[in-house]
Each structure stands twice: as structure tokens, then as C-alpha cells.
Amino acid sequence: MELEWAGVPSIAIVHEEMRGSAQAIARVSGCPDYEFLTVDYPWVPIAIWSKEECLELAEIMAPKVLTALTGQS
């Protein structure tokens, strides 16, 4: 959100288990409808991910990030 406020198009990615706290931060920041992307299992919330896991997740998330930022799929 701070990046957005600074004029940098951005989208937050949070783990599904942290959705509640992300929504709470959005609410207390005055942006209750702030949208964010979520990652769910099998990617665990806190982990030492292997390079392969990182790349696999990036391939899944990158199109979603582009869509969120540009509105184009």
C-alpha cells in the first residue's frame, strides 16, 4: 500500500494463512477494499524454499501479478 501511495503500481502477495492479518492491515490503513494475491499450500507460510519451489511458484504467480497490475490477462 505504501508503494501505491508513493505512486508505484504494486500488488501484495500474502499466504492464505495470513489473509486475516492482511485484511486487518488494509482496514486500519483506511483501504478496506485493498486487493492482494494469495499463495496457498503446498507452499507453506514460512519456509526455506528450494530454487525449484521458488521457480514453480513464480511461474504460477507472475501472470496473476501482471493481470492485477495491468488489468490484462
Next chain:
Amino acid sequence: MTTAAQHAYDSYEALVEDYFEKGWTDGLPIMPPTPEKVAAFLECAGLSGDEVLGTVPTREVTCTAEQAAANAVMAGCLPEYFPTVVAAVRAHLQPKGNCHSTTGTLSGAAQAVIINGPIRNELGVASGAGCFGPGFRANATIGRALRLVIRNVCRGIPGFLDRASYSTPARYSFCFGENEEASDWEPLHVQRGLAPEQSAVTVHSLMKMVEATDFTSRNAEGVCDTLVTNIRANGIAGDAWLGEDGNVVIVVGHEHHRFFVEEGWSKADIQQYLWPRLNAPATSATDRMARIGKPEGILIVAAGGAGMGASWLLLPHLALAITEPVS
């Protein structure tokens, strides 16, 4: 005017200050144990005031239900919590709950109160995120009630019979529920011979609590190996008086629990995997034998919230974990 037992005070503040002065608190304010409140607590548990809940022979201590009720009021309990407090006091004052040693020790052992069965949800005992506290009245006050009994009835007073070098914040209160709804794992009290619908309390005196973090493993065996490494880094000496019945409590966190569930591991499977590895001979000063007499002495409890790839190890002091039904 506020009345407590045989004493009368002009104000609540005066009562609290007098209790501090007399050494009847853990350092935090208390609720006044008025005769009416103590009576209401006893009624809720169906006990007469002179019923003996347990003794500490070495200290010439006999703990009655009235004494426990007064301390439960002081701790901030609601009347309906009191049967659970009674079970915790009875458990801790069993001979092999070893009150005298575990509350007098230089090591500053703490007492974990683990709650199972329907009473958890009836009282709102937290078993998920943040369950070790603070923030949950039932957890905070039930655990505190046991500790106030230890202080005010069992004479576990710092500088007197409590000789802890540092002690631990867990001695203010340490109470949580097992997250029985998280999986089809057999709850702790059922493993210990009680019916699933029976509510129960298990009191475990712990020398220390160690967080076993593992953000790397992606399977049950990997998590188990991390548990073994962390327990063996501390070692468990065992004790002739406790014999083969000694315990260690492993509070399996949400992220680790998932791997066990996904791979179909029961608590018994974990016990069977851990037991020979814990009891293997030491190989170095940081890889020591953790002497547990039987696989079922390893008590597995599911609790805690999502996020951290961590479980907690409650390493024992010189006592058995005692399970008592809540009646």
C-alpha cells in the same frame, strides 16, 4: 466496603495493596476472594470446602477445596472454570506430580496444564493461534489459579521454598487446550485411558520449553528427525523413582501437523519412530540420550496456529505428567 475472608477493606485498591504486602499474589493484582464467590465456586464443582484435593507431605501441606477456590477467585477465574482448576490441583498434587521438587527446584520448573475434551470449547480454552497466551481468559486464569495454589497453599514462595535461580514467565500461567478438531488424532486424554467425551486435565512439570523449528522438511520423517535432534541436544536423564513411566510432551504445531496428517501418521506412529532414536546412546555433548522408558511416554499434543514451521518441546522435570478427569 470490600470483604475477603475475615478481612475487611475500605476499597478494592486497599485490598490489593494489602495482598501484595502479605505476599499473597504473584506480583499482579488479584480479584477479592469474598466468601460469596468462594461458595459459588465450590457449588459449581459440587465440593464442600473441607474436601482434600491433595497434599505435599514434605511441606506439611494439605490443600482443601476451599483454599483452591479462594485462589481460583483471586486468579480471575469464572465459577465454571473451577472444576478444571480442581482437576489440575489434584493432578499436580499426586505423589508423582512431585510438587515439592518441581516447585522448589533451582531450575525453575513450570507446570503446563493441558486441557482435553468438551470442556475446552465450553470454557473457551484456546488451542489454536496464540494458545500459549496471553489473550485468553480461561487459559490465563486456570493456569494462574494452579500457580497461586502452589504459592499460597503449597508454600512455593520465591526465597522460601521456591529456590529458582531465574524462574520463568511460564510460572505466571501456562495452560492451553489440545486442538482435537485439527485431525482425527486420538486426543491426549483418550490415549491415557479416558473416554473421548470425558473432559480432562494433564499437568506436566517442565524443566524447560524448547522450540523445534523446521522450515525445510516437507514430510513427517523430516519433522520427526528435527524433533529428535532438538530433544537430544538437551537430553533427558531419566530418574529411578519415576522408573519407566517418564514423559516428554511434544506440542506439534499446525505446519508440522499437516505433514503427519497428509501421510497418515498417527500419534502412535510418531511415538514408535521417535522412541528408539531418543533412547539411542549419546554421541557427543550436544547429542545426548533422551531416556524415555516407553514409546507411550512420549505425549503428542496438537496445538497452535498456522504459519510457523515449529513445534514445542516441553522437557520434563522430576515428575510424571498426570491426567485427571474434570468432574
